[in-house]
Amino acid sequence: MTATLETSVARSTVDTAVTLSGVSKVFGHGASAVAALDGVDLRVAPGEFVCLLGASGCGKSTLLNIVAGLDHATAGALELNTSRPAVMFQEPALMPWLTAARNVELALRFAGVGRASRRTQARELLELVRLGDVADKRPHELSGGMRQRVALARALASTLASGDEPGLLLMDEPFAALDAITRDVLQAELLRVWETTNTAIIFVTHDVREAVRLGQRVVLLSSRPGRVVREWSLDGTSSDDVVQDINTHLRKVISGHAS
Numbered sequence: 001m002t003a004t005l006e007t008s009v010a011r012s013t014v015d016t017a018v019t020l021s022g023v024s025k026v027f028g029h030g031a032s033a034v035a036a037l038d039g040v041d042l043r044v045a046p047g048e049f050v051c052l053l054g055a056s057g058c059g060k061s062t063l064l065n066i067v068a069g070l071d072h073a074t075a076g077a078l079e080l081n082t083s084r085p086a087v088m089f090q091e092p093a094l095m096p097w098l099t100a101a102r103n104v105e106l107a108l109r110f111a112g113v114g115r116a117s118r119r120t121q122a123r124e125l126l127e128l129v130r131l132g133d134v135a136d137k138r139p140h141e142l143s144g145g146m147r148q149r150v151a152l153a154r155a156l157a158s159t160l161a162s163g164d165e166p167g168l169l170l171m172d173e174p175f176a177a178l179d180a181i182t183r184d185v186l187q188a189e190l191l192r193v194w195e196t197t198n199t200a201i202i203f204v205t206h207d208v209r210e211a212v213r214l215g216q217r218v219v220l221l222s223s224r225p226g227r228v229v230r231e232w233s234l235d236g237t238s239s240d241d242v243v244q245d246i247n248t249h250l251r252k253v254i255s256g257h258a259s
């Protein structure tokens, strides 16, 4: 039987954007219960860019959902010292009947921004992701990469507009469905936007090279139930050796998963 503790969500003044302490998650009950996370400890500093790697099914999306407040941990504590976290998924999930600008404005409305400033702020955010000239187009008129840029602008809208505290962006394989060239461009764009906005980012990916290119820190989760097994701090000039080392450890957790 699994003890059920209530997860506490608190805000504090410490110099940490997100703290997960002993976070566990079990889906279901009894014989059909699935342990997705097991005692995850993770700290993310304000403005830090952390990439999360791990085998398929090890609980990465579950972890993001818990941080986003879309799901609750079975045990452990989550502490947020950020504005409302925004989530970005593999699919942009835009409202098809709204223009790019209106999609972003909608997020601003949910974040409590008044009608008068919504239009200006939406335009600014679309400029930031270099979509100023297609603000009035609907999602079906945009390429996959452009749609993900709108989703990025919308995510920034909901986390940056919702307070003076530093923003938090949770990204779950946001570029996985894009072709290699578009992905490369969007990775560069994301780094530029991150440097401009100083938002903390937790970025889930299966791609070690992507993690090393983007992250200041790469965190590897074990196979299910996920817990942090290893971390790498990167200095922006990380060599192929780091990629090799991370690949070796990732392969180990994946093969452990298969056995």
Ligand SMILES: Nc1ncnc2c1ncn2[C@@H]1O[C@H](COP(=O)(O)OP(=O)(O)OP(=O)(O)O)[C@@H](O)[C@H]1O
Residues within 6 Å of the ligand: 027, 028, 034, 035, 036, 054, 055, 056, 057, 058, 059, 060, 061, 062, 063, 224
């Ligand atoms: N709502 C749910 N109900 C029951 N089980 C779930 C639910 N969500 C996730 N799980 C299970 O929890 C485990 C972790 O799932 P999760 O989606 O977090 O993995 P992941 O690391 O994101 O995988 P992937 O890399 O394939 O996206 C899986 O075994 C999954 O089947």
Ligand SMILES: [Mg+2]
Residues within 6 Å of the ligand: 060, 061, 062, 172
């Ligand atoms: Mg996932």
